[in-house]
Amino acid sequence: MVYTLENLKNDLHGAWAITRKDLTIYYLKPNIYMSGILFPLFMLLAFAVGRNAPIITLIPGLIAITALFSASSIEPVSIPIERRTKTFDRLLSAPISIFALVLGESISGLLFSYSICILMLVAGAILYHLSLVSILILLVGIALSCFTFANLGTVFAAYPTENVGEVMSLLNLVRLPLIFISGVFIPLEAMPSWGRAVSAISPLTYASDILRYGFEGVTHVGLVTDIVMLLLFVIIFQLIGNLLYKKFNE
Amino acid sequence: MNAIEVTTLTKHFGSLVAVNNVTFTVPKGEIFGYLGPNGAGKTTTIRILTGITAPTSGTATIFGHDIQREKLTARSSMGIVPETSNIYDDLSAWKNLMFSAELYHVRKSERESRATELLKTFEIYDRKDDKVHGFSKGMKRRLTIAMGLVNSPPLLFLDEPTSGLDVQSNLIIRQVIRDLNEQGVTVFLTTHNIEEANLMCHRVAIINRGIIAAIDSPERLKKTIQSVQAVELALEAMSADIIEALAHIPHVNDIRREGDKLRLYTEDPGSVVEAAMAYLREKHIRPISVNTLGPSLEEVFVRLTGLDKGRKNEKTVT
Ligand SMILES: Nc1ncnc2c1ncn2[C@@H]1O[C@H](COP(=O)(O)OP(=O)(O)OP(=O)(O)O)[C@@H](O)[C@H]1O
Ligand SMILES: [Mg+2]
Numbered sequence: 100m101v102y103t104l105e106n107l108k109n110d111l112h113g114a115w116a117i118t119r120k121d122l123t124i125y126y127l128k129p130n131i132y133m134s135g136i137l138f139p140l141f142m143l144l145a146f147a148v149g150r151n152a153p154i155i156t157l158i159p160g161l162i163a164i165t166a167l168f169s170a171s172s173i174e175p176v177s178i179p180i181e182r183r184t185k186t187f188d189r190l191l192s193a194p195i196s197i198f199a200l201v202l203g204e205s206i207s208g209l210l211f212s213y214s215i216c217i218l219m220l221v222a223g224a225i226l227y228h229l230s231l232v233s234i235l236i237l238l239v240g241i242a243l244s245c246f247t248f249a250n251l252g253t254v255f256a257a258y259p260t261e262n263v264g265e266v267m268s269l270l271n272l273v274r275l276p277l278i279f280i281s282g283v284f285i286p287l288e289a290m291p292s293w294g295r296a297v298s299a300i301s302p303l304t305y306a307s308d309i310l311r312y313g314f315e316g317v318t319h320v321g322l323v324t325d326i327v328m329l330l331l332f333v334i335i336f337q338l339i340g341n342l343l344y345k346k347f348n349e
Numbered sequence: 350m351n352a353i354e355v356t357t358l359t360k361h362f363g364s365l366v367a368v369n370n371v372t373f374t375v376p377k378g379e380i381f382g383y384l385g386p387n388g389a390g391k392t393t394t395i396r397i398l399t400g401i402t403a404p405t406s407g408t409a410t411i412f413g414h415d416i417q418r419e420k421l422t423a424r425s426s427m428g429i430v431p432e433t434s435n436i437y438d439d440l441s442a443w444k445n446l447m448f449s450a451e452l453y454h455v456r457k458s459e460r461e462s463r464a465t466e467l468l469k470t471f472e473i474y475d476r477k478d479d480k481v482h483g484f485s486k487g488m489k490r491r492l493t494i495a496m497g498l499v500n501s502p503p504l505l506f507l508d509e510p511t512s513g514l515d516v517q518s519n520l521i522i523r524q525v526i527r528d529l530n531e532q533g534v535t536v537f538l539t540t541h542n543i544e545e546a547n548l549m550c551h552r553v554a555i556i557n558r559g560i561i562a563a564i565d566s567p568e569r570l571k572k573t574i575q576s577v578q579a580v581e582l583a584l585e586a587m588s589a590d591i592i593e594a595l596a597h598i599p600h601v602n603d604i605r606r607e608g609d610k611l612r613l614y615t616e617d618p619g620s621v622v623e624a625a626m627a628y629l630r631e632k633h634i635r636p637i638s639v640n641t642l643g644p645s646l647e648e649v650f651v652r653l654t655g656l657d658k659g660r661k662n663e664k665t666v667t
Contacts, residue, residue, distance in 0.1 A: 106421065109454050116451035124439045185435035189496075192401050192431075193452040194424040348401065 106196070113195030117203030118210065125177045126211060134267065135169035136215060146284055158223040159314045160283040162216050163307035166244040167274060170212035171252030174204050175266040178256035191348055201253055201340040208249025209242070216241045227314055236322070237313035243329040244306035250336035251302070257343035277303045287319050302332040350413050352377045352504050352535035353398065358407035360393050360559075367393040369559035370407070375537060375552075377503075380530050382550030383539040386654060390559040391539035392432050395508050398537070399429050411504060425453070428502035432509055434489040436481050442468065442492050443477045446499055453500035460499075467495040472521060487518030494522060498529075505529065507538040511545060523549060547646045557654035570649045580613045580621050583637040584629070587611070591634065598624045612642070 125131060143161050181187035190200050220237055223229075229237070255270045278284060280294060281303035287295055298304045309325040312318040318325070353375040360368040368390040375381040383391050396402040398409050400420045409416045411423040436445050446464040455463060468474040471491040473484075481489060490510070497505060510526070511519045526549060530536055540546055546553045547567045554564040563570060584591070587609075595613060596604040600621055603614040615621045618641045629636055 109421075112454060113452055116448060120437070120440075120448050123444070124437060184438070185431060185433045186437055188401060188431055189435050189449070189452070192399050192424065192429050194421045194454065195452060196421065 102196075109194070110196050110199035110202070113193065113199040114203030114206060117190060117200065118207040121173060121177055121204065121207035122210060125173055125207075128176060130263070131169075131172050131176050131211075135172035135212070136165060139164040139168040142278070158219070158226065159310040160307055162219050162223065162241065163244065163281075163303060163310050164278055164283055165219060166212055166216050166241060166306060167248045167277065167303055169215050170208045170245040170248035171255070171270060171274065173208045173211050174249070174252040174256040175270055176263050177207075178204065178253075179261050179263045179266055182259070183261040197341050197344045197348075201250075201337060201344060204256070205246065205249040205253045205337075205340075208252050209246045212245040212249065213242060216245060223314065229314070233313045233316070237310065240306070240309035240313055240325070243326065243333075244302075244309070247302045247306065247329050247332045247336070250333055250340060254336050254340045254343065257340060257347055259347040277301050280304075281307055282319065283307050302329060305329050305332075350377070351375060351410075352379070352412060353381075353537060354410045355394075355398070356408050358394070358397060358409060359405050360390075360397060360402065361405045366559050368397065368404075371556070371559070371561050372407075373554055373561065373564055375535060377535050378530070378533055379551045380526070380536040380538065380549055382546040382553040383537065383556060384541065384543065384546045384553050384650065385539075385556035386541055388558075389541075389556045389654075391541075391556065392508055393559075394556075395429075395431075395506050395537070395539060399427065399506055400424060425500070426503050428497035428500065428505045430494050430497040430505070430507045430510060432512075434486075434493040436489060436492055436496065438482045439480060441478050441480055442473055442484075445481060445492060446496055449496040450499045455500055463499055463501070464495075467498055470525060471495050487514045490514055490518060491521060494525070503533070504535045504537070507536065509539055509541070512540070512542070543645070543647045543650050553646075555650055555653050562653035563649075567646050571643065571646060578615060578618050579642040580615065580618050580625065581607075581638075581640040581642055582611045582613070582625065583609060583639075584611070585635050585637060591632070594628060595625060598628070 139161070143157060143164065147157050178187060181190075217238075220241065224234065251273075252270065255266055255273075258266055258269060260266060280290075280298045281301045282290075282298060283303065287298060287304070290298065305320065305325040305328040308318055308320050309322065309329070312322055312325070320328075351374045353373075355371060355373050358368055358371045359366065371390075371394065383394065385391050393402065397404045398411070398416060400416045400423065403417060412426055414423040414426075416423045437448070440448070443464060446467065447460060450460040450464065465474070468477050471494065473488055473491055473495075476484070476488070481492065484492065494507070494510065497507075505526075507526070511522050514522070523545075526536055526538070538549065550567065552564060552566050553570060555562045555570070582595075592604060592606070592611065595601065595611065598613070598621055600615045600617045601613045602616070605612045605614070613621055613625065622639065622641070626636070626639075
């Protein structure tokens with residue numbers, strides 16, 4: 100069957116309905132705040148105390164890992180819960196494609212985490228005296244980062260379980276190591292060459308790099324590379340997500 | 350064109366065959382019942398017909414659209430009411446309906462009037478702004494059905510619509526199904542409630558262990574086992590001796606105690622009544638009531654599904 104413009108319109112509508120539903124229901128769930136915000140915050144504070152680094156230099160990294168943890172936390176919580184209550188079947192049996200489902204779920208992660216990161220950005224902007232250009236880069240960079248990580252969360256939530264903990268521990272198996280190989284805590288230039296090679300396949304590398312550029316005007320990999328790589332990760336995660344949701348629902 | 354056409358549909362789960370080579374058609378405007386015990390494959394069939402599960406082999410079309418190849422087109426003409434009332438506990442009844450309407454692409458101008466109408470039909474309008482969390486089981490079920498009807502579908506799938514509900518909810522739901530059908534809506538419902546199938550359905554498929562044992566109207570299904578007729582006696586006094594004696598009346602194939610009554614199964618109710626009355630008169634036992642019974646759909650069901658294995662030789666009851 101050909102995918103028509105009408106199909107696309109319906110899918111976008113469906114995706115948007117799913118996003119709004121997710122935001123209404125899940126933005127008040129405590130475990131999303133726990134693993135999405137408090138957890139990265141405490142990690143960073145623990146790190147900062149040990150290093151005696153000035154708080155201000157931590158803001159780009161803090162926003163980057165908050166984007167990672169908050170954007171990727173909604174779907175791994177909401178989808179297993181909806182599998183248990185069978186409301187997920189409602190989404191799977193509606194006249195919308197899997198693409199609409201994956202997109203809608205990811206956009207809710209994006210919006211949730213974007214609003215949190217913007218609050219942090221405001222705080223950062225006051226401390227940093229940012230220029231208009233860098234604010235623009237930051238707004239785009241945060242949006243791209245949040246969407247990438249939201250898609251990551253959606254991909255992990257495809258794991259067919261009704262147990263939130265199972266998805267979360269799988270996800271943390273990936274999220275936690277990412278922090279140490281992506282130049283957030285340990286600067287890229289201080290890493291051995293194998294470490295830098297690994298960091299090239301971490302979306303968090305590009306997220307934290309574009310934020311550092313926005314705040315401090317320094318970049319290790321280049322602004323264009325950051326944007327291209329983040330977009331590439333979005334596309335890859337979307338494709339994997341579509342494949343997995345199809346596969347696990349046959 | 351038929352509403353549903355199913356051809357040699359099979360679904361394996363590992364080594365288990367949940368649906369085995371099933372073929373049937375449901376013409377437009379029919380209430381089609383899918384009757385079977387637990388684990389028969391009813392839900393699996395619905396999940397295939399609604400495109401949630403892919404069949405291992407075979408095909409199904411909805412108004413001519415293949416459910417696998419033209420999933421979205423096929424789905425836009427159906428309403429689905431699954432086995433579990435799957436509504437969002439954290440949303441109000443109204444928001445649940447609005448969400449469902451959006452998923453089914455109901456136009457904005459129609460959403461609200463449709464939702465209002467459905468909430469009134471299902472008698473939950475005055476609770477429309479309450480979170481569903483506090484709803485009773487019957488109210489949740491009614492809301493689930495309302496959500497399945499939000500796109501005014503010409504075909505409605507209902508997986509055990511009334512299972513475990515109180516009388517009020519049952520009556521509302523059955524009346525809605527009948528009204529919808531009168532307006533031309535085709536209904537596919539599963540149930541393990543034989544009385545429901547008998548009351549509601551134009552035709553019934555009896556399924557067991559994934560295999561369809563028979564498809565026909567309830568009346569014709571009953572006729573296929575005309576031999577199962579019974580004489581029902583309610584007696585002033587009942588004892589093992591009396592039961593034993595009645596069981597030995599010629600032409601009595603089986604005797605069962607049903608509550609305070611005895612059922613004597615026979616192909617010849619006339620002669621059994623005569624012999625039973627003669628015996629009772631001789632023993633000075635007064636019968637409270639005597640009835641002859643035709644076969645019930647339940648008996649057809651029990652016969653066809655083989656659920657009576659092990660009861661076959663049971664001539665007496667204790
Ligand atoms: N996802 C699944 N994985 C493995 N086995 C399954 C799955 N879904 C159903 N089955 C099995 O397939 C068979 C048919 O199940 P199904 O749910 O279709 O029965 P049913 O007729 O709806 O029963 P009930 O009256 O209990 O709802 C059962 O043996 C069930 O255990
Ligand atoms: Mg079932």
